[in-house]
Amino acid sequence: MRRVFALLMMIALALPAWAEDRPRAGLMWNRSGLPATLPLVVKTMPGRDYVVFLAPQDGGDPVMAGYIHGGEFFRLLVPPGTWTVLFAHGREWQGEDALFGPLTEWTRMDRPMSFGAGVARKQGHIIRLIENGGQMQIVSAGPLDLCQGLTLTTERIDLDDKRDDPNRLPTPGLRRLDNDLDTRSRVCG
Template identity: 75%
Template sequence: MRRLIALLLTIALALPALAQDRPRAGLMWNRSGLPATLPLVVQTLPGRDYALFLSPDIGGDPVMAGYIHGGTFFRLLVPPGTWTIRFAHGTDWQGEDALFGPDTEWTQVAEPMTFGASVARKHGYIIRLIETEGKVRVASSGALDLCQGLTITTEVIELDDELRDDRNRLPTPGLRRLEIDVDTRTRVCG
């Protein structure tokens, strides 16, 4: 009986470890050396997970990777530049080297995508992946522009008389301090 209980406890303790092998959705790594500030949104179908890779459009190794749980909207901030975007997908994650094992399939966005920003606008993309005839493909990709507005509010605050210098005997108007509050708002450009 003790052996059976020990065996059941061993199995019960091993199950959470197996469930943790699937990475958390989000950024896996960023080796670009650039700040990731521009939006990339990906819509996927349930039933498989995805590893997203950004590579320079001129070729070379990926500079950024993210992990997507299938069936969810995924948002990743990427660095400015022109990137080739590829997706590895499958059902049984086996680590960054093996990805989804021998059953790993690949899908790529047809054209490189250019991410950029100006003073009041961030330019990113939305990608929608679908499955047709058992193959995952890019159904659509479109621009996602975010506009940023800046609001500045000021307030003049009268300071108490006790803060004045006693050596100044000339009549002076009340001392004031200007408080400035800056607020940025981001919205999808229309």
Template identity: 35%
Template sequence: MVPVFGNRNRERTLMLRALMLVAALLPGAVDAAPRPATGLLAKDGPLPATIPLQIRTDAGHDFSIALSDPVTDAPVISGYLRGGEFFRLLVPPGTHQVTIAAGQPDDWQGVDTGFSDGMQAKLTLDFDIRADRRQGHQMTVAIVDGGLRVTDRRDQVICQIADWDSVQTEYTEGRRTPLRYLDQSLTTRGRFCD
């Protein structure tokens, strides 16, 4: 009698496919998106991101931050914050609806979905450029009584300072009188205002 190995391999293949199908249909079997690093997730608006938004949190939960247009709900910029880490995001100027969501790191489902079962806090903030000042916000977010709360919010202002750099160069050609050339360039630097 000749052993038949083909049937045994076929049975194993069918069994493996059935187990994969059952695992895919079970709740919680959906693969979570990889946990992003703290920082920018996506920028959808056309304006340059130059105004600061700084958020402080405690460890234990991760947070997603999404800014959108308060009228059209069009996304502007979004970021991800691992709980307890430093988070600073430069955002475009304008009035934005800021949505902060908190959840467990394992519950992250991606940029479009966010956390599968998270808490949210929403507020509308103005991010302005006024003369030589970029007016942003600094806030502390915490989970209080089972809900997500902004426990502290302050203005964060960066002053733009213009500096003229002058370089004086002398050129001599043969025995002629030296020529002086003044090269000026404008540079800007920012610092936190008092």
């Protein structure tokens, strides 16, 4: 009886090792070749995890993927362009190839989403997913526009031109301007 119990314990302890640890939330990979600078915010319910995929709007393999821990704040910077957005979701992560195993469910945006940037504005999106009657559905998808502003800080620095040469005459009034340019983003209102 002890041996049977020991064997059952070994099997029970080994089962969780077969499932992979879930990845940390955030970017899994970017194969687009483009810089990821535009915001995608996804709000989800707790109880399951998600993988968001961005694929070209005219078809083809996904170019970007991000892992979402259900119920936690999620923001991913994506490349400019118009993308089809898909979500794989489930409860037990099985790895990048199997995703959530045979119980992986899929949710797809009805139409492609455009991400872009101008001189003073970045255009992204917010997506909210909820579970309704056992089915995952998108209840809201809207724009997320970020306005960008530049702040220029100038500091005047008086130069002491005496240096270490005692035979050199001082040159009064020499100054240098030290400029610092800072970009700040905020949600457009």
